[in-house]
Amino acid sequence: MQLTLDQATGLCRMAALGAGANEEAAQSLTASIIAAEAEGLSTVGLSHFIDYLEALEAGRIDGNADPVITRPALAVYLSDAGGGLAHTGFDRTIDDLVKAAKLFGVSIFSQKNAYTCGALGYFTGRLAEQGLVSFAATNGPAVLAGSGSVKPVYCTNPMSFASPAADGPPLIIDQSSSATAFVNIRKAAEDAKKIPEGWALDASGNPTTDPAAAMKGAMLAFGGQRGANIALMVEVLAAGISGANWSLDAPWFTGGPDSPGTGLFVLAIEPKLLDPDFEQRMKDQLDRLRRRYGVHIPGRSRAEAAEKAKARGITTSRAVVQRISEFAERYSA
């Protein structure tokens, strides 16, 4: 069914409140979900929102968590999300983070003890809107084999990189360290379809094309050892620096009463301090790469989808809206 962004925002906010989020958490979460859905990232949009609602209900997300944000050094913001959402702590900090990057040239947001954060490009994209180059990394419960291991030791451990460019949408790279997204394996299992080779191992550590076997085994990194090394880098940045749970120690995110307690790392750089012409040079280079060489520039299709969604709203399944509405009705009641 079709919803305007305002309608979808209102519905999600009420549902989050109904599931036990306070006003601030409901707004932070809703803004991130609507942004993902509008950008066409449906796997981390409204359908994933139901995971959040169930997690709020079960206590895996504390909807009243009060993130404790400290500044251990002038360019570092450290957040203990207190078992709440990843978004609330970041939303409270982003203005200061931007100010620090503009003043010192670079700044860091590092958070522990949060629920998994959905679309990672949501964090970097907002910094790109402020003219900053940014990088983000996050972890979660272990599903991905390391370089040389056959058991899961990392989450899909995504990283995102964003850069502003003059007169156009930012570059936004937003990708997992795994060969595919976890939801793609779950969906293949539901549809009883095979998965391609190179996606996963079974519980004995052998390559498998059976999604059910894969879900008992381990996902594989993209690009072999190099991709697994990216997952390790993400793990150190997201969980190591912040003191968050390592993926191996993170409780599962769709069951039980415990927060996965994961980490989030966000770096912000003010490029105009280094090169005042940065945004124009980026525009020229991205145009050249795209027009003359056919290079796919990540972020453009997201921006175009978001523009469209602003004008025409979003389309989602009746079942998803119904499930979200159940939570919203509790709040009205």
Place this chain on the structure above:
Amino acid sequence: MQLTLDQATGLCRMAALGAGANEEAAQSLTASIIAAEAEGLSTVGLSHFIDYLEALEAGRIDGNADPVITRPALAVYLSDAGGGLAHTGFDRTIDDLVKAAKLFGVSIFSQKNAYTCGALGYFTGRLAEQGLVSFAATNGPAVLAGSGSVKPVYCTNPMSFASPAADGPPLIIDQSSSATAFVNIRKAAEDAKKIPEGWALDASGNPTTDPAAAMKGAMLAFGGQRGANIALMVEVLAAGISGANWSLDAPWFTGGPDSPGTGLFVLAIEPKLLDPDFEQRMKDQLDRLRRRYGVHIPGRSRAEAAEKAKARGITTSRAVVQRISEFAERYSA
């Protein structure tokens, strides 16, 4: 033949001086080459040193360049290498970079206008020795296809990530964005051997297993689109922020009189400000990953090789030593 590290260092220093480097440049370059050779990274060690000597002789490296280092913000060091080595500017800055990271929590070194920099882990590894978590990226002349392109648009665009750990060698990830190193394709061509599928395209943009055709075509990123996105991120960090040549505009590094004018980006983070137990937690986690899950931890074998080289020296080919000696003799003369 066998050389002690002192012998190799003395020979390289003299050869660099003979090729036209001043004392500072000769020392900076030699230290990086000997470190690579001692760590067993022979493709960026003594045999690659000859590329530097020839580049010094031809003027592609200005051996008397005086890097101009500015500090446009408190946590940012900006270097114009002036057509010289990448190493000199960094060596002049590293102490300040470390101080800034320890004071502000994070700092950046950004350099343009340098020759290609060899082993990238040399930069991050030295910061790890100072207790810092670090990331580095560098570009160079275009040899690698972008996501969706069939022509070269990036260099092999390596990235490196390093982290200290208690009571042991640092974690050092140091990998190109390409499926293989350029030297492996050049070597296959010399040996008239085929290369594996997935390494390269020919000049028409078709996959090839012929190394000669590959050298006229484009190398491929590791892991498809995700790897190509890493190359793009490296390009923006190394060349975009610094104002260096984009890979597409960089003169070739083994011919002609012009500096490739490439960029180098180095990020340093003081993790102990965020978590005083960071190094112990890293040690425990790396031990767990390695011992209980069989994960390959990059950096360990480098550290072990360097230890061995300190005691027993290094082994290199007579031809390489002879070629280096030709330059050294000029200096003595």
